[in-house]
Amino acid sequence: MMFWIISTGLSAVVAAFFLAVMRAQSAQPDTTAPALLIYTQQLQEVEKDVAKGLLAAEEADRLKIEISRRILALDATSPAQTRRDTPASLALTAGLITVILLGGTFLMYREYGAPGYENLSQKQRIANAQRSLETRPSLEEFAAAIPAQPEVFAPSADYTDLVKKLRKTVADRPEDLEGHVLLANVEAGLQNFAAAAEAQQSVLKLKGEAADVSDFFDHAELLILSVQGYVAPEAEAILRDILKQEPTHEGATYYIGLMMAQNDRPDQAFRLWRALLEKGPADAPWITPIRDQIEEVAVYAGINDYVLPDVDQAAATAQLAGPTQSDIDAAGDLSADERMMMIEGMVAQLAERLGAEGGSSAEWARLIGALSVLGRIDEAQEIWREAQLVFADSAMDLETLQRTAEEIGLIQ
Template sequence: MLFWIIAGILALAVAGLLALAVIRGRDSETPAAAYDLQVYRDQLKEVERDTARGVIGADEAERLRTEVSRRILAADTALHRESATQGGGRGARALALVAALAVAGGALGLYGWLGAPGYGDLPLKSRIAAAQDRHANRPTQAEIEARMPATVPAEPAPEYAELMEKLRETVAGRPGDLEGQQLLARNEAALGNLRAAYAAQEEVIRIKGENATAEDHVFLAELMISAAQGYVSPEAESSLRRALELERGNGAARYYMGLMLAQNDRPDLAFRMWESLLREGPSDASWMEPIRNQIEELAQRAGVEFTPPAEGAPAAPAPALPGPDAGDMQAAGDMSPAERMEMIRGMVSNLSDRLANEGGTPDEWARLIGAYGVLGEMAQARAIWIEAQKVFADRPNAMETVRSGARRAGLVE
């Protein structure tokens, strides 16, 4: 609220100063014809004085009077014409004043339309902190399902319903039957019994143990997300993360992780993940169509200029961003300890802001985490490390590079 009030006052003040400058400028102007008229009148008086002193003759004096008088008449006509134009100038000044007020009012109106009057400042760090809090405290799978209205699955054909009852009874009597649980999970999903489906899939993963595949975990997450009508719960996220641990490049898991980030006010991270998937392909993957349908809106929310890639085009590498390196530290050798520390803190802060706004390479993220560790700001180092794990969740080599910075900061062993 305070911002737009101050902005409005400043806009009105500037508009008023501009209008005042125009009005004063107009009022201080003297028409050129008025100067000419004064000069000609002085010349006429000079002719009379020269005639009285006998400097010029009567005939010459008469000729000069006639010529000067003619000029006086012409100048007087021009003066009247300029005075009439001055009246139009007053109207123009009034119009300029109205236009200045309209500009100020238009600026306020535009802010009221595009801005957010009444809201306090939302700096980047606060927005990230709010998103992290939302992510950490979002509803569980059971809580979100409890809020949704009850749905009645479609009634299957009698023969199919009878077979399903037999399957349920058989599986219930054989809790370790892997094939039976797999069959139950898929058939319950086909019937729309999504809660029963993901319960069966949880049993599949339990029976498989360490042999459970990334696809097993993705299928469980998909069933949970479908049961929650598109919401990615903490339980679904855990399944997705397990899938990515087993298969870093799993496209379906990366798509749903991007969806989770978008739902938790991190469109910047979601956009990077989805754009990478979009450029990698394949074009007929099941997640490509939903990404194409949503990525432009996501880019707008992230404040990113997005150009859809040509089919099969590789992703462009992220631009390198400067940050404090060994050369920078050596250059600080001639400074006092206080000056050196102030310089380092400034460079670290600049790198942090740029990585948050524009992204950067794994080396730069590692350098930032390590730098905060050296400065003793462990809370900030830990926050950047958590953020980096989300950014590079689908890139194992990059994650290992970032992990080296976390090791230097003492966050991991």
């Protein structure tokens, strides 16, 4: 309400100013009138002198031309005073100005402002943010409110069959720890994050006290990914427990910052993210999302002079897809052929993504290493050559790739 009172008052002041200016201009005397009267009298005197024979015709014509020239010059330099503004026209003009100002203010506020939003002190906004944080939707509530995610298909029908078999095997053998570990990785690779989170929860249950911080972080991250990046209270509780054990855990710190950004505390998000960004390393998986968001967060936090620091690499490494050694070991319950097909499917996923979307040097190195483990040395050599072309302008990336190539014997 106060906003509209101030807007109306300012508009009235501006309209009154314009009205006063127009009245002053309207009231100005016509300063050219005396001079025009003199020139008119001079023309009359010339006519009288001609009639009395006191002035020759040629001289009279010359004087008339000169007087007329002066009258024209006077008319050109005088303001237009022939139309006088009436009180009614002045009031109408002032009213139009007021309507335009108020209308323009309303339209701009509706487009860029927040109608109905109270004037809040910083203390009140912080209190509101805390209330929003405490009353935000649970994981289940938020998941029910967002649209269903499109299904991500496996790279082949055989791989799909193997995934189905793995799901059935794990369901039939609920105490199989390695099966749940593999299922969590496979479901995450297929972007079935809710299913992956469920499998990871079973991993935590089966490991019991042997579960470490990384196991809990994986579970929290899968919960967050399952609801499109929303940090639900369930995920927050896990992250808080992680930070109690490891106060400097970067992944948990990043997601706590994301939660703060989602709940109107950009100042807290900026503080946490800036520290992570300055700490590095540049290839940490949280660096790229921080760089993508921190400038906007800084503006919302009232920090308008923040400059994003340069990095040695063009893009930070994303979390790597593809089979790890733990994935390969966890596939031990399948037959040799099925295990090989499962691993090859995961390698095919990674290769397809790198070919279509590109990726970091670490991802290319993982693909080269995975092909080597499968005995597909020729393909590993081909990917090694292609990766050298992709990262030809980055000595750091080439060093990462070369180290992998040397480890698996591609470089003697």
